[in-house]
Amino acid sequence: MLVFPNAKLNLGLHITARRPDGFHTLETAMVPLPWTDALEVLPAPEAAETSLTLTGRPVPGEPATNLCVRAYELLRADFPQVPAVRLHLHKVVPIGAGLGGGSADAAFALRALNTVLALNLSDDALEAYARRLGSDCAFFIRNQPALALGRGDELSALPLPQLAGAACKVIYPNLHISTAEAYAGVTPRPPQHALGTALAAPINTWRDTVVNDFEASLAPKFPVLAQLKEQLYAAGAAYASLSGSGSAVFGLWPGQSAPPKLALKADYEVWDGVL
Numbered sequence: 133m134l135v136f137p138n139a140k141l142n143l144g145l146h147i148t149a150r151r152p153d154g155f156h157t158l159e160t161a162m163v164p165l166p167w168t169d170a171l172e173v174l175p176a177p178e179a180a181e182t183s184l185t186l187t188g189r190p191v192p193g194e195p196a197t198n199l200c201v202r203a204y205e206l207l208r209a210d211f212p213q214v215p216a217v218r219l220h221l222h223k224v225v226p227i228g229a230g231l232g233g234g235s236a237d238a239a240f241a242l243r244a245l246n247t248v249l250a251l252n253l254s255d256d257a258l259e260a261y262a263r264r265l266g267s268d269c270a271f272f273i274r275n276q277p278a279l280a281l282g283r284g285d286e287l288s289a290l291p292l293p294q295l296a297g298a299a300c301k302v303i304y305p306n307l308h309i310s311t312a313e314a315y316a317g318v319t320p321r322p323p324q325h326a327l328g329t330a331l332a333a334p335i336n337t338w339r340d341t342v343v344n345d346f347e348a349s350l351a352p353k354f355p356v357l358a359q360l361k362e363q364l365y366a367a368g369a370a371y372a373s374l375s376g377s378g379s380a381v382f383g384l385w386p387g388q389s390a391p392p393k394l395a396l397k398a399d400y401e402v403w404d405g406v407l
């Protein structure tokens with residue numbers, strides 16, 4: 133079975149408290165972004181062990197620590213009779229970018245394994261497994277616009293009709309930002325605006341109301357993030373922001389069929405498309 137794990141964008145991100153377990157409570161909206169990896173899940177040949185092969189962008193870590201393999205091992209712990217599988221991941225989405233690429237691989241692996249191994253798990257059950265692999269993972273099970281609370285895994289559907297068909301540009305400035313380090317740099321605070329209310333208003337109002345709390349804390353160390361945002365606004369974006377804990381920055385042009393071309397450094401990666 134071949135699946136295409138897609139990235140996500142965060143629209144606003146409020147970090148409201150630090151929890152005793154070291155995680156943070158947050159309020160964010162997440163939307164699927166059609167920038168994808170490719171993941172193949174096949175039954176392994178007889179007597180072969182479970183394996184993962186990789187192509188495309190290098191993924192740090194041993195194959196055994198890859199989230200696709202961890203997804204398989206998590207299911208096998210509860211269903212010891214399942215056969216071995218052969219996994220192949222072609223990695224495209226930048227890592228350490230705030231685009232949730234690793235989390236998507238984990239969730240899509242769970243979904244594909246559920247089918248290939250005929251486990252008949254419900255979406256709720258798959259979300260529960262996904263939560264154990266990472267805070268962002270549960271979102272990718274249903275993979276639809278959602279308001280995320282708690283650790284980022286308490287999800288409720290958040291229809292955003294004004295976003296459908298908007299042109300979008302995502303810029304990855306070739307900068308790996310560790311999620312844990314980004315959280316460590318933020319001082320939690322109550323949100324200035326209720327996110328759900330702010331996002332219900334037209335997109336061109338979001339600039340004044342929809343805030344990603346990581347931006348202020350990352351700004352001194354990574355001035356390029358604010359510069360890219362300015363460049364997107366100068367090119368007419370109705371809204372521009374950092375996604376998640378960065379380093380990807382995106383702009384939105386509702387009502388346009390494609391985003392404008394921008395002059396950017398040659399080693400930056402760009403995704404242009406429509407949401």
Ligand SMILES: C[C@](O)(CO)[C@H](O)COP(=O)(O)OP(=O)(O)OC[C@H]1O[C@@H](n2ccc(N)nc2=O)[C@H](O)[C@@H]1O
Binds near residue numbers: 160
């Ligand atoms: C920044 C976001 O992408 C926004 O959607 C997510 O909150 C990150 O989610 P994720 O990559 O799935 O994160 P996890 O793999 O669960 O955790 C990585 C590290 O980020 C920090 N972390 C993550 C989520 C959270 N709610 N609070 C945290 O403090 C913790 O230090 C944790 O050790």
Ligand SMILES: Nc1ncnc2c1ncn2[C@@H]1O[C@H](COP(=O)(O)OP(=O)(O)OP(=O)(O)O)[C@@H](O)[C@H]1O
Binds near residue numbers: 234
């Ligand atoms: N399939 C995978 N794809 C990407 N990273 C993976 C994968 N499996 C394990 N990892 C590990 O997860 C880390 C990436 O996590 P990180 O959270 O920084 O990035 P991300 O996937 O871009 O998403 P986000 O920053 O939005 O959470 C990598 O450094 C890598 O060690």
